[in-house]
Amino acid sequence: MKTIKINLLIVLFFTIVLACNSKENKTNAPQNKIENKNEKSEKSSTINSPCELVSIDEVKSMFATAEHPIEMKDVVYTYPTCIFKWEDGKVTMSSSIGGQVIKANMPSEVLIVMVKNANEDMFNRSTTVYKQPQDISNLGSKAVWDSRMSQLTFLSNKYLFHVHVKVSNNDIENKEKAIEVSKLIIGKI
Numbered sequence: 001m002k003t004i005k006i007n008l009l010i011v012l013f014f015t016i017v018l019a020c021n022s023k024e025n026k027t028n029a030p031q032n033k034i035e036n037k038n039e040k041s042e043k044s045s046t047i048n049s050p051c052e053l054v055s056i057d058e059v060k061s062m063f064a065t066a067e068h069p070i071e072m073k074d075v076v077y078t079y080p081t082c083i084f085k086w087e088d089g090k091v092t093m094s095s096s097i098g099g100q101v102i103k104a105n106m107p108s109e110v111l112i113v114m115v116k117n118a119n120e121d122m123f124n125r126s127t128t129v130y131k132q133p134q135d136i137s138n139l140g141s142k143a144v145w146d147s148r149m150s151q152l153t154f155l156s157n158k159y160l161f162h163v164h165v166k167v168s169n170n171d172i173e174n175k176e177k178a179i180e181v182s183k184l185i186i187g188k189i
Contacts, residue, residue: 047114047116047159047189048080049074049076049080049082049114050080050081050082050112050113050114050161050185051072051074051080051082051112053082053112053114053184053185053188053189054082054084054110054112054181054184054185056070056072056084058184059072059084059110062177062180062181062184063086063108063110063167063177065086065088065108068086068087068088069086070084070085070086071083071084071085071086072084079113079114079115080113080114081111081112081113081114082111082112082114083109083110083111083112084109084110084111085107085108085109086107086108086109087105087107087108088108089105090108090167090168090169091105091106091107091108091109091166091167091168091169092104092105092106092169093106106166108166108167108168109164109165109166109167110163110164110165110167110177110181111162111163111164112161112162112163112164112181112185113161113162113164114159114160114161115159115160115161116158116159117158118155118158118159118160119155119158120141120142120155122155122160123142123153123155123160126153126160126162127144127146127153129146129149130144130146130148130149130153131146131148132146132147132148133145133146134146134147134175136152136154136179139152139154139156139179139182139183139186140154140155140156140157140182140186141154141155141156142154142155143155143182145175145178145179147171147175149164150164150165150166150171150174150178151163151164151165151178152165152175152178152179152182154182154186156185156186156189157186157189159189161182161185163178163181163182163185164178165177165178165181
């Protein structure tokens with residue numbers, strides 16, 4: 001079951017990476033860096049990881065997980081990523097194998113991927129993988145939620161964030177929590 005979780009996580013990140021990276025973006029990178037370097041504020045340029053924006057204590061408070069230990073990972077796959085996981089039994093998965101339904105508890109998780117010097121074109125490319133995008137108003141310059149991926153992507157202050165929240169089997173609750181995490185991030189960038 002753990003390998004299934006890891007494989008699903010890897011697929012999610014590769015989808016994000018493929019959507020955010022394209023030849024057009026790579027060929028224009030030196031020009032974009034020169035333009036954006038002059039426009040960046042001092043505060044924004046010092047943020048190197050989404051883990052600098054969201055703490056374990058804030059996650060405990062937002063998700064009422066005081067009694068469950070939270071594992072935090074600050075990693076860089078293609079982009080800086082902050083991962084919070086905890087076992088609280090609220091997320092379950094069921095699958096049918098040989099006509100028998102098997103249910104499993106999955107860890108609750110919040111994954112935050114940060115892309116610096118992002119623009120609207122990068123946002124549009126990265127959200128093309130969303131099958132049923134739902135626009136979210138009043139959240140950064142642009143924001144979209146996708147229920148299938150349980151992920152909110154938003155653009156704000158030349159940052160693109162993918163906020164994956166799976167803390168319940170209820171899509172509405174995951175979406176509300178993703179918006180709450182996103183507002184916290186926007187307040188700090």
